[in-house]
Amino acid sequence: MNKFCRYGKIAAWLLALFIGKLLLLTPSALAGETNPHWGYGGSENPTQWGSLSKDFQLCETGRSQSPINIKNAVVRDPANISFDYQHSPLVVVNNGHTIQVNYAQGSSVTINGEKFSLLQFHFHTPSEHTINNKASALELHLVHRNEAGKFAVVGVLLNQGKENSLIKEIWENIPATGKTNTISDRLINATNLLPKSKSYYSYSGSLTTPPCSEGVKWNILVEPITVSAEQIETFAKIYQVDARPIQPTNSRIIQLHR
Numbered sequence: 001m002n003k004f005c006r007y008g009k010i011a012a013w014l015l016a017l018f019i020g021k022l023l024l025l026t027p028s029a030l031a032g033e034t035n036p037h038w039g040y041g042g043s044e045n046p047t048q049w050g051s052l053s054k055d056f057q058l059c060e061t062g063r064s065q066s067p068i069n070i071k072n073a074v075v076r077d078p079a080n081i082s083f084d085y086q087h088s089p090l091v092v093v094n095n096g097h098t099i100q101v102n103y104a105q106g107s108s109v110t111i112n113g114e115k116f117s118l119l120q121f122h123f124h125t126p127s128e129h130t131i132n133n134k135a136s137a138l139e140l141h142l143v144h145r146n147e148a149g150k151f152a153v154v155g156v157l158l159n160q161g162k163e164n165s166l167i168k169e170i171w172e173n174i175p176a177t178g179k180t181n182t183i184s185d186r187l188i189n190a191t192n193l194l195p196k197s198k199s200y201y202s203y204s205g206s207l208t209t210p211p212c213s214e215g216v217k218w219n220i221l222v223e224p225i226t227v228s229a230e231q232i233e234t235f236a237k238i239y240q241v242d243a244r245p246i247q248p249t250n251s252r253i254i255q256l257h258r
């Protein structure tokens with residue numbers, strides 16, 4: 001081996017190391033991974049989130065946190081929600097906390113005349129919100145944001161029953177932890193995850209993951225959808241528990257819109 005060749009090899013090895021590092025960093029960056037690490041068990045469990053970082057303080061000190069137990073809802077304003085979900089290429093992210101599907105631009109929900117764009121949806125098991133203390137097998141969160149940066153989340157409860165064909169397709173394409181699986185030629189529509197009835201509970205809450213930011217408009221659909229026992233099991237094999245415990249309602253009003 002001549003000198004040139006040996007330097008060439010070292011350069012190639014350094015390049016491989018650099019690209020390897022990049023590949024390791026990219027998926028978590030894409031998935032919006034926040035530092036420091038947090039989780040649902042061990043020393044990073046939800047009761048510790050507030051002390052893991054200064055940025056996570058609201059998780060402990062916030063007075064309008066999510067999820068909550070939904071009870072004693074007030075019937076005041078009629079339902080005023082409309083979904084305009086377009087097709088989107090299937091992009092499944094396994095971000096280490098949940099299975100998330102990133103959504104293409106151009107889909108939205110309008111609540112009381114206020115329009116919010118759909119960014120992504122993801123799942124929790126068991127459900128984070130409970131209704132009269134009853135949890136569902138899973139909960140779907142459709143995460144929307146308006147131009148002012150305000151979040152509106154639509155929650156759908158998933159109970160055991162008939163299989164859901166869109167969830168089947170998502171589950172079949174779950175990548176390894178930290179990875180993203182993009183299937184550009186496969187179009188999905190999140191409308192297939194909504195129940196027939198659009199009655200919903202609403203209240204003002206927070207993100208249910210760090211940094212637990214408040215001012216989130218929560219809208220939990222009353223009618224659940226169903227997934228098969230096998231589909232529940234498939235998710236639980238990857239994430240046994242990825243639900244934050246119930247937070248105090250404090251003086252917040254929960255409305256039922258129908």
Ligand SMILES: [Zn+2]
Nearest residue numbers: 122124141208
């Ligand atoms: Zn969520």
